[in-house]
Amino acid sequence: MGKRRLEDALNQLEHPVNVVYRCFELDPTVERDVGYNIYEKLSQKYGMSIDEAKATCKNMEKTAREEDLDFRFDTLVLTNTFDAHRLTMFAKNHGLMKEMTERILRAFYTESKHIGDHATLLELATDVGLNRDQVAEMLAGNAMSDQVRADQQEAQNYGIRSIPFFLINKKYAITGAQQTETFVQTLQQIIEKDNLSSASNLNGAVCDENGCEL
Structure with a gap:
């Protein structure tokens, strides 16, 4: 949802913006x-009941629908996402990240696919125009692993522990799935501040569920 709202915000800005996705595993230990x-999983992680976890997910599904997104937690397949991240880095090298x-x-x-399964990843890769044989070779080895780990190390260096997290010009942070209007206002402030001040005098823009401030 944060990604969609950022995209909507960027469509409202009259300023060129280059968006780069980075790799981040919420739980690298998942099988x-x-x-x-x-x-x-939510019940165990946050100490809530199953009913509370279901209610939380239902609320997320409702919010997602307001953004024209279709989340289906009842059939969602949990998995380790490291290979999916490797695939995105491979796609980046081909201009399709x-x-x-x-x-x-x-x-x-939405589709409840097993994105840790190599056959599934091959299918998804061909959907966006990547070469199936090249992707199969990549997945069979360790290619792109260093790139994924480099992104994760960079996130650790910045103190990032949750997503969505938006780092702008390596100086400003917007955290959480903010409302589109909040993204627009904060990005406009960043653009104005960068144009008027030197980088050495800037304070970061930090956002949480209550909003953002420079």
Whole structure:
């Protein structure tokens, strides 16, 4: 949802913006094939009941629909996402990172596909125009692993521990799925401040669920 709202905000700005996706695993320890669902995972992680976890997810589904997104938590397949990240980095080298990212997200949240499964990733890769044989060779080895880990290390260096997280010009942070209007206002402030002040005098823009401030 944060991604969609940022995209809507960028469409309202009269300023060129280059968006680059970075790799970040919420839980690198998750197995490729798991025996539990998202409700059980949330219950264990946050100490809530299964019913509370379901209610939380239903609220997220409702909010997603308001953004023309179709989230289906009942059938969502949890998995390790490292290989999916490797695929996005491979796609980046072929100029298709944005398309690959969007396709993987739709497959995961809407189509209930197993995005840790190599056969599934091959299918998604060909959907966006990548060469199937090249992708199969990449997935069979360790290609792009260093690039994924480099992104994760950079996130750690910045102190990033949750997503969505938007880092702008390596100086400003917007965290959480802010409302589109909040993105627009904050980005406009950043653009104005960067034009008027030197980088050495800037304070970061930090946002949370209550909003953003420079």
